[in-house]
Amino acid sequence: MDEFTRIQTFIKVVEAGSFSAAARRESSISSVARQVKSLEDELGVRLLNRSTRSLSLTEPGRRFYERVCVIANDLNNAKSEATSFQESVKGVLRVSLRVSSGTTIIVPALPKLLEQYPDLSIDISLTDERLDLVANNIDVAVWMGDIPDSEIVARRLSPSQRIVCGSPSYFERHGVPRMPSDLREHNCVLFTARSYGNVWRFTKDGQHEEIEVQGTVCSDNGLVLLSAAMSGLGLIVVHEWMVRLPIAQGALVRVLNDFTVNPKAGDAELYAVYPSSRGLSRKVRVFVDFLVALFRGAEALTDAGALPPSRADVKRAPA
Incomplete structure (x- = not known):
């Protein structure tokens, strides 16, 4: 009996709670007991405390388990990822998207993905809340900020690059700011979500500057702020990816290009995340690669056969 088979049997016994319950799945009680005893003999420690009525892990057994x-789990995931290359991209993919990135970037780009994979269906929920992926049966989600310690895999979509922009009509009426200090004379659209404020921070050549701005429109919703800026109501600090299309279409104009904008200390990288416990199916792989290409501005979709991402792009939280 090979070592990994004995380890798998030991895991089944612990999860089932008894030798008999584990044996009912695929083997005899005596075979299960022999495998666990053989594993203990090889390790030189007792893994399980046995009695006629109960079964419990010893301390070394708990650590080993x-x-x-x-x-x-890693081995099962590796097998799943390997076989996923033979799978067709079909069925329902359940995704949870942030409101701003979902509506401004991801959903408008879906026709290209679904044209390439016509047997794929996408069930979308929009929320800025971090839902439990497994409990809510979510295949892929888009999260912003630090990834918590949990059983998920994360792939970075976009760094936290923010820019200042406004509509052409606003600049025609009020002029174009050339320096951050000029913003004190401008109307600014303010984000009022928790831990944000009316201080915008700028960096250039190692020099830092904080500007307290004011405005007549504020909201805790990024789409409201975007609409206000596009309507000419003021200047906005926003993630670059969120206004890529309006800038390309001329609806917004970027200003203060020589400055790095960081109104809230470094928290806002965007990630595609999925449960590590499920492995990586081909439809999940295709969708995550699609998101990476989309946020990087790639012209073509990346298929499941793409090269694996670099270490900088993949983040797996510790177990």
């Missing part, structure tokens, strides 16, 4: 569960 926690480690081998991770290894077994």
Whole structure:
């Protein structure tokens, strides 16, 4: 009996709660017991406390179980990822998108993806809340900010690059700011979500400047702010990806290009995340690659056969 088979049997016994319950799945009680005893003999420690009525892990058994569960899960994921290359891209993909990135970037680009994979259907929920992926049966989600310690895999979509922009009609009426200090004389559209304020921060050549701005329109919703700026109501600090299309269409104009804008200390990288426990199906791989290409401004979609992402792009939270 090979070592990994014995380890898998040990995991089944722990999860089932008894030798008999584990044996009912695929083997005999005596075979299950022999495999666990053989594993204990090889390790030189007792993994399970046995009695006629109960079964419990010893301290070394608990530590061993926690480690081998991770290894077994990684192996299953590796197998799933390998076989996913033979799968067709079809079925329902359940995704959770942030409101701003979903409506301004991702949903408008979906026709190109669905044209390439006509057997794929996408079930979309829009929320800025971080839902439990497994409990809510979500295949892929888009999150912003730090990734918590949990069983997920994250791939970076976009860094936290922000820019200042406004509509051509606004600049015709009020002029174009040349320096951050000029913003004190301008109407600014303000984001009022928690921990944001009316101080915009700029950096150039190692020099930092904080400007307190004012405005007649404020909101805790990014789409409201975007609409206000496009309507000529004021200047806005916004993620570059969120206004890529309006800028290309001439509805917004970027200003203060020589300055790095960081109104809220470094928290806003965008990630595509999915549960590590499910492995990586081909439809998930295709959608994540689509998101990466989209936010990087790639002209063509990346298929599942693309090269794996670099270490800088992949982030897996510790177990």
